[in-house]
Amino acid sequence: MITRLEIEGLALARGGRRLFSRLSLTLSAGEACALTGRNGAGKTSLLRAVAGLIAPEAGRIGFGDLDAAEARASGLHLLGHLDGLKSGRTAREELDFWTRWNGGTAEAATEAARRLEITPLLDLEIRRLSAGQRRRLALARLLSAPRALWLLDEPLSPLDSDWRARFGEIMAEHLAGGGLILAAIHDPLPIPARAVDIRADGAAA
Amino acid sequence: MITRLEIEGLALARGGRRLFSRLSLTLSAGEACALTGRNGAGKTSLLRAVAGLIAPEAGRIGFGDLDAAEARASGLHLLGHLDGLKSGRTAREELDFWTRWNGGTAEAATEAARRLEITPLLDLEIRRLSAGQRRRLALARLLSAPRALWLLDEPLSPLDSDWRARFGEIMAEHLAGGGLILAAIHDPLPIPARAVDIRADGAAA
Amino acid sequence: MSPALELFAREVRLAWGRGGGPMVSVGFYAGVATLLPLATGPEPARLAAVAPGMAWIGLALAALLSLDRLFERDYEDGALDLITLSPMPLELTCAIKCLGQWIATGAPLALAAPIAAIALGAPLALAPLIFASALVGGLAFAFTGGIGAALSLGARRGGLLTAVIVLPLFVPPVIFGGGALDAFASGLPWRSGFTLLGAYAAAAVALGPVAMAAACRNALS
């Protein structure tokens, strides 16, 4: 299980342009970090680099003394703008598939659906869900298969204020259980979190 | 040009389920209305009904003494979660196309791009834009072809705080020029707006 | 540029992609024409007999391959919502999309069809008729194929479903065009077949857009 995330002297480039360099950040079990920054600063790119989907230009991303490939393969959840839900399948099909794909159990899926109050929606096709309902389904994946590191890209945006608070509770529980959260946000996170501001020169604050 | 939006006793149903009924709302030139409501309350559905994409179960949607079909065809902009931008085309191709499609001029498109600071991004493919950059491109369409009624579905969500404020200024200008804005939101709008809360029983507040 | 022209240009560009557009269609055609003799054995007599027919089948299948997404992408990314919000009647919009598709893929294919047929052993004299009927037939395929593409919007498996809806509509042009080619090759009167093909294409151009617009409105609501 991932208990540490260490980013050292990271530099990322997209399409030939350097986004930021010398970003360093350490996160231990139970800690959350809120990434902020202007549009296009590189928050999403940073999350994808931590997940191993894009290669850094310089610097190191480590997971304590775990092997990076292994840690990524079964230690983290990535939740982005693109949520990987197929508009033609039902919510139940998608939740069940992703739960098992991530190594979770059927009970965990049921419990996650209950927790996020999507149980009555499970037989609807994804395309019929409202934006907030769809996001809750995506969030249910985080609970249905326990993984330590959550990489969240603007997780709150289509949620109503009630659900923002409730997702805050869920995040707090995850941290209390030894989890780590790295979230890119524009609205403040409803939990205490280290703030890191991504800027082109040097980095964090 | 649309100068009034009148919604009377509107009832909407999706997938056989009544979302709300008896919703009434009048908006005149220069006014904005902020639709709030729980996830799944029917905000997006209401915007689509006003745009004429879905038929109401009961009630009337009128545009002053304009013919509804004509008013919709050239009097309103709809901006939703799905922004209609093709991931493989460049930002310029998309902006130019939508500008002309909506009857705007090339100068207006250039000016809109300048205003939303996407001029340097115009030659990038859409799939390379960050979430906020992409949203700004979608917003540029509002300016590139002037239309009176703006139907906005969570317009602020991927914007950074600086751009939220600046888009507030843009909305204020639009209202000052006699425009109308109907926006579904979870975060407060940065302009004075009538608040309407969508609830299943009766409606607005 | 008027919105109609603008839409037309967009459709052509979406279908062609940047650079290498017609080359891709032609390469596809060459591939299909290559597979046939490989599958049936290379005896020239056999091949020559079916060559013009195969040129036709290739055309119909290329149309299927490219039509599949005529509306689907616009539907899935929300562009169809915005396209319908316009003073232009949806029927005209659909017609322009089909026309763009035809120019972008049908026309290069019509140019390649006689070449493929002759490579398979069809007589040289057939070339102009193959070209003309491929051009007219392509129009019929585009406008009937569009109906299938619009009807299968939102269905779970666009590709093959489009094919199944569309194939019956493709049958008459294939009969008429194939018949005309066959008649010409055997020295019989071929004009009637070609005229029927033209009439079918004209009917498709006239009626197809109505059906497409209705199907699109239905998918959006």
Add this chain to the structure above:
Amino acid sequence: MSPALELFAREVRLAWGRGGGPMVSVGFYAGVATLLPLATGPEPARLAAVAPGMAWIGLALAALLSLDRLFERDYEDGALDLITLSPMPLELTCAIKCLGQWIATGAPLALAAPIAAIALGAPLALAPLIFASALVGGLAFAFTGGIGAALSLGARRGGLLTAVIVLPLFVPPVIFGGGALDAFASGLPWRSGFTLLGAYAAAAVALGPVAMAAACRNALS
């Protein structure tokens, strides 16, 4: 259920859609088989000679039609990101996707192929060989087609580009399978052709996933 099985079930379901899956493939096949006699004229001798070959072409084209989206949808909606974040090697994931595609569309088509060929006038004795070679050939088509589908991820025109990439890869199985059918029909030894088909399919199954995984990683980066 293990993740591998789960993915396999998902792929089969995505390919089939809800209800009527195999029927749709078979309907497509029937349509293609119907078009051929219409396009080439109905003389039985002509048709019978090309019938088994046509069954092959139909198979290859059906594979093309359905392969096109093997990776693209997952790429565009972000599912491919999440699928790669798993202890399962991406090579295996790609192989399972192709296998699912083969079971969902290749197998029903293999069942339909002999029927279509016999309807077009092929001798009854050919049926078992047509079925067997369609089954094995379908495997080769799925695994080579997957390479094309993965390589054209993020390209401007998936459909036809996939076809152009994939057709050269489809040529060898079409030669081997078509050759075996031809040899059998003329009473010549056919085993060598069938063995080559099997060998090609095995090579495709072994090497295809490596190329697909590399192409997917490239598209995501």
Add this chain to the structure above:
Amino acid sequence: MIPAPAFLANPERFMAFSRWAAPMFAAIAIALALAGLWLGFTAPDDYQQGATVKIMFIHVPAAWMSMFVYVCMGVASFLALVFRHALADAAAQAAAPLGAAFTALALVTGSLWGRPMWGAWWVWDARLTSVLVLFLFYLAYMALRASLDDEAKAARAGAILALVGLVNLPVVHWSVTWWNTLHQGASVFRKGGSTLAPVFLTPLLLMGLAYMAGFGALWLVRIRGEVWRRRAEAAALRAARA
């Protein structure tokens, strides 16, 4: 012919080398081609094939080059994929249209030759078909590169396709041995030495070398062009962003 990759991997060194190497290769190509054509066209007519045998001096080297260029493209693609070397990628990209042109030339001249020899412009035997497939691979490579906008991604996708296409080369070469083809078997590069009379063999080999040198010149020029284009694009991008 394949320049020592390690030495030329440095773009500066490559540009310096190719500046004089390209014209030199061109001069060699012209000289060899003149000699080859002279010897070829003064050679006696073949007792079976008559004057048509002269097509051989155009056809056979073009057919050899169609495969050789693909090998070059494959090697360059491999280097580009494994070492992420931009110059290797430029080389692969620059080779593709040249290879397609040689293949088209082999197809056209072979077809012109086939008409008098076999009585048909085209037959679907294994040799001819596999060359056509080779041509399709070149087209597919170019089409793929043209339709991916991100240069780095297009480079890697193209490289993967080029490597996949390598499997076709043995089929082209040994098709005449593996299958019973109308096309004649190997007569130059075969076990036990060439069966061709020296009057034909010498001009044929001269033409082969001429094609090779010509390809070398064109390839270098195209790689240079590719390098310049990429530099210009990078500069434009920097300017746009600044």
